[in-house]
Amino acid sequence: MADEANRAAFFEIQGRMIELTAKLKQVQTQxxxxxxxxxxxxxxxxxxxxxxxxxxxxxxxxxxxVLEPKSVLVNEQEQKLKDSESAIASLQISKEYIEKQVAEVENNLRELLNQDPGLARQIMSMSVM
Incomplete structure (x- = not known):
């Protein structure tokens, strides 16, 4: 029974890791x-x-x-520059948060595998097939 609970926990943690990794890649792309x-x-x-x-x-x-005065174009580019900088700062905060979550999930996985070495062997045999 405990073995089945550990397997379920492993697959839950694995799903969470896949989800977080995808989010991290998305933030890095942005x-x-x-x-x-x-x-x-x-x-x-x-x-x-x-x-x-x-x-x-x-x-x-x-x-x-379209013909535009130089001042209008300069203002637009300065605004784009400021908007990009603020978006990058916000995305950096998101990235750091997701990286902390990934580290936490990795620790949970490590703890689970240390608690049940038999689970690690089962997982390795599943991935070989």
């Missing part, structure tokens, strides 16, 4: 995307700043380019 947005906004700002205020600047909207 962070990479936000880093790219931040870099594009920064580079665009670097290109816009040396231009004179009278220079014709265009904003891309789909396939169309």
């Amino acid at each position: 962070m990479r995307n936000k880093e790219g947005e931040k870099k594009r906004a920064f580079l665009t700002l670097e290109e816009l700043r040396p231009l004179s205020d009278e220079a014709n600047t265009y904003k891309s909207i789909g396939r169309t380019f």
